[in-house]
Amino acid sequence: MKYLLVLFLFIGSAHASENDPLIHLLIASKATGMCGTIKQLSAFQETTKMPGGDDFLLRFLNTEVARLGKTLPQFLKECEAAVSIYTQTMKSLRVQQ
Numbered sequence: 001m002k003y004l005l006v007l008f009l010f011i012g013s014a015h016a017s018e019n020d021p022l023i024h025l026l027i028a029s030k031a032t033g034m035c036g037t038i039k040q041l042s043a044f045q046e047t048t049k050m051p052g053g054d055d056f057l058l059r060f061l062n063t064e065v066a067r068l069g070k071t072l073p074q075f076l077k078e079c080e081a082a083v084s085i086y087t088q089t090m091k092s093l094r095v096q097q
Contacts, residue, residue: 025089031082
């Protein structure tokens with residue numbers, strides 16, 4: 001929780017150009033959450049074999065990728081990059097995930 005407080009104080013105390021690395025970290029964190037959710041949905045479907053679930057996940061993913069104006073390979077590559085940035089940042093802060 002103290003990291004969150006420091007983060008908000010930092011955001012409010014500097015100009016946008018000075019906050020570029022922080023903004024990029026926030027974007028990576030948001031993307032990591034989105035990618036993690038999709039991964040969890042996929043794992044759920046793999047385990048439960050819910051009828052119609054494969055088709056739903058494929059339609060959902062294709063719709064989301066199109067909404068973002070990306071291709072599926074671009075999206076997956078960006079997910080990998082976001083997770084890597086997030087993981088490295090958390091390790092450097094010595095925060096357990």
